[in-house]
Amino acid sequence: MIREQNFSKGPIFGPLVRFALPILFALFLQTMYGAVDMMVVGQFATAADVSAVSTASWLMQLVTALVVGIAVGTTVLLGRKLGEGNVEESGKIVGASIALFAILGVALTVIMELLAVPLVRVMQTPPEAVDAAVSYMRICSAGTIFIVAYNVLGSVFRGIGNSRVPLMAVAFACVFNIAGDYLLVGVFNMAASGAAIATVAAQALSVLLSFLIIRKQKLPFSLHKGDIQANPARMFAVLKLGFPIALQDVLVSISFLAITAIVNTLGVVISAGVGVAEKLCGFIMLVPSAFSQAMSAFVAQNMGANEPMRARRGLIYGIVASFVVGIVMAYFTFFHGDLLAGLFVSGKDLEVIAAAAEYLKAYAIDCLFVSFLFCMIGFFNGCGKTTFVMAQGIIGAFCVRVPVSFFMSRLQPVSLFRIGLATPCSSLVQILLCGVYFLLFTRASGRDTWNIGRLKHNP
16 A cells, blocks of 8 residues: 655654655666666777767756656645645646646657757767767657656655655666666667667656556545646646746756866866766765655645644754765765776776766765755745745856856866866855745744745645
């Protein structure tokens, strides 16, 4: 049976951690799901293929960022309705979300297929990596509908307080993706194209497994065929909460694309090294990312149940837990980045490993900062303050991260550590913005409330 979690009663830390752990494992597997392409291609193909997978992966990340951001709207709205005890409306929210994401999936597939070549060229992809990058992107774009389906299903389960089903689905997909990569890349020498085919096939199986699980389980809300319709009011309610997050995530991804384009101009070795480092960063940031997602559902339920103080206490617990892990990750990232990079690249590519290790030293600093930032973002998302989340993300990306990386790339001799410092600089500015916003609005709305009336009556 699917077990939902009521976060508005009882202890805080234990249930929050137990809810975050399956999300953490799912994120780990999902990150591995993408990183294994880089790992296998790095072991069996050339630096140009590694650069191609890195560049195309960032472009596909735009799609994922958009979908995940909008899906948060479903998580928050569903969590709020369940917190209020409105079971019937919860089912209608899920039905409208399914219709919304179906439309979105088709539109994104067409757009990404048409723009594959111009996007790869805009990224300043090294000439020897262009064809492989286009091939990888087009194959992955064909599977966009599966990316959309997986994330909307995950948003529903997180909204009801269940993080285990998404974990089961992505675990199955990860195993299949690894096997497919080794078969198509390692045995049949299909390089970037083989990795892309394995990824799409694994995504499809993940979605199929999720549907099979749902059919056999009892959900904490009623969902009928008639609920699955493009209801404008409910779709707008989801978009109102999710679109600011989606826009922020997309723009942040674009900022990292801009950094990738800057780095690509420095040569294929540096491009491959930074690509490897960025894949490793996906693992390094897993714990704060998991607590950010868990925080959104936790806070949404407590706000729906008129328990703002529990929401704030959950924020503190999440930050402390993330920071403790962040210290450990910062140590390994700063002092052993070469060993980590060696997991993705053949031992013969010493220059690529050295470039990745140098870039990772800057991310070691960010390991500490994101412990605060990601939990605060999850908290604000759960409160429905998604417009602020969007604003602080855009400021960090385009007022700090991109300008700093561009400036550092022009300093001679070129230092990937200095270029990488753009990310912790951005995180620090965003933390300051979040801290000021938190103080201003908690004071303005009183000691024990945070616009609860608006949250309950204006989804």
